[in-house]
Amino acid sequence: MFNYSDVLETINMVEKEHLDIRTITMGISLLPCIRSDAKKTADAVYDLVCGRAKDIVKVATELSGEYGIPIVNKRVSVTPVSLISAAFPEDAGLIGKALDRAADTLGIDFLGGYSALVHKGMADYEKKFIMTIPEVLSSTNKLCSSVNIGSSKSGINMDAVKLMGEIIRKTAEITADRDGFGCAKLVVFCNAVEDNPFMAGAFHGVGEKDAVINVGVSGPGVVQHALEAIPDADLAEVAEMIKRTAFKITRAGQLIATEAAKRLNASFGIVDLSLAPTPARGDSVAQILEEMGLESVGTHGTTACLAMLNDAVKKGGVMASSRVGGLSGAFIPVSEDIGMIEAAERGDINIDKLEAMTAVCSVGLDMIAIPGDTSAATISAIIADEAAIGMINNKTTAVRVIPAPGKKVGDCVNFGGLLGRAPIMPVHDKSSIKFISRGGLIPAPIHSNKN
């Protein structure tokens, strides 16, 4: 028999501290769907995804009911579409739209994988595919897109970085009626991982099995609450408390992941050891950092607190799960975290501090709204900086910025739901255009040469 405190702790975590399984994501290989033209391929993709994931919503609802833990999102990730549309890249949009229809049919929240991997070089078909991204994101709702432009092993493809600055601007412009919402579904990676369950960057790697269940856990509120109980503890004790809490959260994720895989007749992939915030109060990573003793997230000490939090989450989580992967770490999206939103509104956090923070956590400059007149070259330069941090530190970094059309510093964009709201953050006004227009490849760092 269990003791009171254990049982009531679990109940409280769910009822009061927002413990949830953020997402069950089914990774599906689309390689068997390649046909002689785009239309046939799109039809095959629709049928495969709808067949393979047909029970995902039902199973998630069942599991949530049986274990008493909310499962917030049901998602699907697929093989990067640039690979299966290589013979007809201009028509890749047909596949994107078929995927979006499949997401609607399944009743899932997001579908990721309208993606290309161009970290070392960009083939002609990949460039043509990337050019389709703005239009496809503007004409779909649940489809997410990502492009990997660098890696520790290969360096940073600056031609792709330049192109992605332009693609992000274009995407914002053609979704201007929704404050550039298309950009919230587009992420640029360095060191992208193949088993990430989180959006917008989820895709199903070619090294994966045909159908895999990856689970992302969440629970910033649980960690914050645990720390509230030890207001005067030293930092070693704080780290220990975070580890113990992360262990419990991750164990719940592991249980749901293995059970979901069994019931959906798929392989268990990984548990992503994440602390993913939502815009709800008490479900914030920023508030954990403030609970550690910062007056506001963004002030001096933020990077150190975040580094410790991120490391302790991993140490606790690794022991709790048989297989860990994905992005694994604390997320710091601005619009999706009430503590971040408020700090940004007060001017207590800026893009430079956020960039520093991404060096010690997962994943990158995420859900940051910037002025609508930010140039493509400046966006590319932001991507290049972020990719450099990832490349040199052997970690995944990403950029998901929204140059909100017509908006300037002082304004705010509101995407609603889990995507939250974002005050427009200033960017530097000096030009980076000469650097960006050089193009070419930033060579891989010396420490990548390990063979």
Place this chain on the structure above:
Amino acid sequence: MRAVVTVVGKDKTGIISKVSTFLAEREVNILDISQTIMQDYFAMIMMVDISKATKKLSELAEECKVMGEKIGMSIHLQHEDIFNAMHSV
């Protein structure tokens, strides 16, 4: 299959009676009960066997929640594995 029922709320007369009748009507067998009063708050944990229950686990959980709202208590019924997973190494 075993599940854990937790009942928490302000103490009053007849809680155990109501909850156990509710479970018996659904062929849920009580294996163990532990109950206490903490600062005027009633807290009960039951280990139950639901292998012969007339409803599925997720349906039982939903009905427990509804019943709890009726009698002004917070009632959860959850698969025991969630507690095993989170609180044992």
